[in-house]
Amino acid sequence: MREQEQGQEHEQGLFRQLLGEPIEDVLVLDPGYSGHASDVWLVKTPSREVVVRSSRMSGEPEGEFWLGCKLLFGIDPRRMEFMESSAKLLNGIATIPAPKTLAKRTIGDKQYLVVEKMEGVPLRRFADLPDEALYTFGCWLAEVHSHSFEVFGNLADAPNEPKARFHERMLATMEHLVQSEHGDSPEMNETLAAVKAEMAHLREPETCAPVLVDMDPSQFLALGGRITSIVDTEAYVLAPPELDFIGLEYVLDARSARPVLAGYASVRNVPDLSVVRRPYRFLYRLLGVQGSVPLADWFAHPEWLEGAQNDG
16 A cells, blocks of 8 residues: 555656646546557646656567567657657648647656647547548548658658658568567468568559558547547558558448548548558558457458448
């Protein structure tokens, strides 16, 4: 009990130092899934309620997701500027705002980001939203992708690399992840060899755009049947926009895919996934964006967006 009280006192002192005000209440915000990279608190002072974020990592990024993101895109979740830069770009799109940064400080050896509290609760499934909200989400996604770049990497660090080298770096990242995470798996090694052969014929990406590698409904807040904000932006990168569609196919269903795609198509052309789907899906499986799904099941997942596009 004494250790718990000491921990709470340390936490209160930390937030007082960070916010410059007495602390009335602190609530830990749990995203509801394991392996998340950030500690997130809702902190109440006499004058306001804010959200405070800090990385849980103390050493170099490790594990399949963050190691892969560091190798391919150069992002490090210990550094709050990646989330800050992503949110700044996204806030230029009014449809689904991101929290504005109120303060950023380093205390001890950790960075802390203070952002505004957004309304809504974490979205559980895109399929829970009505068609109108899904159409709006598709429009928003297209507006995000309308920010075009000739480089891949991230929004905080420069220089990034020319988009012509994306597939080369992607393959090197997949080879590293297979060796480090699945070196004793014949299935993974055989799939890597097959994907490598396919990638020899891929064209360079037409463009790169802001892409949320861990695209999932839990990154958004919703209220009253609409998405009110996007709150987890630490894994935003510069990459081919097709990657967002690859991630979305795993979190949409046949019904929800149609209005998303219709909304997107009202703003910009829908990318063709047919050529890149298998190698990009393999990258996402190695990153573990939806956990350790058996490889056969992962590749057999329905091609919701392709089907919706053809139906439209």
